[in-house]
Amino acid sequence: MPQLDPNVKTPYYEQLRTLLLENIQHGVYLSGAKIPSENQLCRQFGVSRVTVRKALQGLTEEGVLVKRHGKGTFVAAPVVVEKRAEHRSFTASCLEMGKKPGTHLVSRKVQKVKKDLAQLLNGQTDQGVLCIKRVRLVDETPVIFEIDYFSAGAAYLLEADVEHIPLLEVLRQYRPVHTLHFVETFEVQFANREQARSLNCPINTPLLGVRQVVSDELGVVYVNDQFIRSDIYKYVTES
Incomplete structure (x- = not known):
């Protein structure tokens, strides 16, 4: 899986947002599927929890992801x-x-x-x-x-x-x-x-x-x- 690039000016949270969106579009994470937890994403990409939360928040606000209390974050089903x-x-x-x-x-x-x-x-x-x-x-x-x-x-x-x-x-x-x-x-x-x-x-x-x-x-x-x-x-x- 592609990693974040420290040599570009794009912030890590925006790079992570783009990578997650591409994974969803390419079927790595299917509609309705649960994505990795914040801790798992932190370890996978070597970034802070703040960075992960900001990336997930952006995708949630766009309707790509949906958070379910006590269960995690899931790929939203198409409307x-x-x-x-x-x-x-x-x-x-x-x-x-x-x-x-x-x-x-x-x-x-x-x-x-x-x-x-x-x-x-x-x-x-x-x-x-x-x-x-x-x-x-x-x-x-x-x-x-x-x-x-x-x-x-x-x-x-x-x-x-x-x-x-x-x-x-x-x-x-x-x-x-x-x-x-x-x-x-x-x-x-x-x-x-x-x-x-x-x-x-x-x-x-x-x-x-x-x-x-x-x-x-x-x-x-x-x-x-x-x-x-x-x-x-x-x-x-x-x-």
């Missing part, structure tokens, strides 16, 4: 910005941004849910609903933990391909889907154990929570809950 548009699937949005979409199925089963959600989907509160949990990925990076709720009558979805085919396309294979109406609610949520594990973030990390109630002329089609790593996946709306 993905989606222009929000109705009726556009996650897959279509990723492809439009030049990104590789991915979906990982976590689970799907009929289960009991809160009474208001069961009432919304089933018209009664004593029936379970079909719950499909998925993780959405952009260029192999998990960005959204998603839960879709359907009435218990949508049992056909227990075997449908919901990893490779957009959900609305799957629905259209089994039932007529009329003109859809979307109502969205946004609020801050905090990652539970399952979400944190799926999104590679600490428990209680603030997430953007989005509840989307999708309905047509006949009633509610499904309810979609998204828990979004808003530090790396952002929505932009235009009006």
Whole structure:
């Protein structure tokens, strides 16, 4: 690995900043990876802790690195910005941004849910609903933990391909889907154990929570809950 040059006028902290940035750009330190500790960098480059901290601070302020209290300093994941548009699937949005979409199925089963959600989907509160949990990925990076709720009558979805085919396309294979109406609610949520594990973030990390109630002329089609790593996946709306 290149070392710092004492024969140039560029300060050591700036040389170290440049070397670390080049290592990140060349894949020595991958996105999300932990970089060496301050003590390790001091020994590796033969510089003071003040020099190391100044170099790391510069990269942190530029958004290249992110510090996690009690854990260390990590390479920040690249930020993905989606222009929000109705009726556009996650897959279509990723492809439009030049990104590789991915979906990982976590689970799907009929289960009991809160009474208001069961009432919304089933018209009664004593029936379970079909719950499909998925993780959405952009260029192999998990960005959204998603839960879709359907009435218990949508049992056909227990075997449908919901990893490779957009959900609305799957629905259209089994039932007529009329003109859809979307109502969205946004609020801050905090990652539970399952979400944190799926999104590679600490428990209680603030997430953007989005509840989307999708309905047509006949009633509610499904309810979609998204828990979004808003530090790396952002929505932009235009009006």
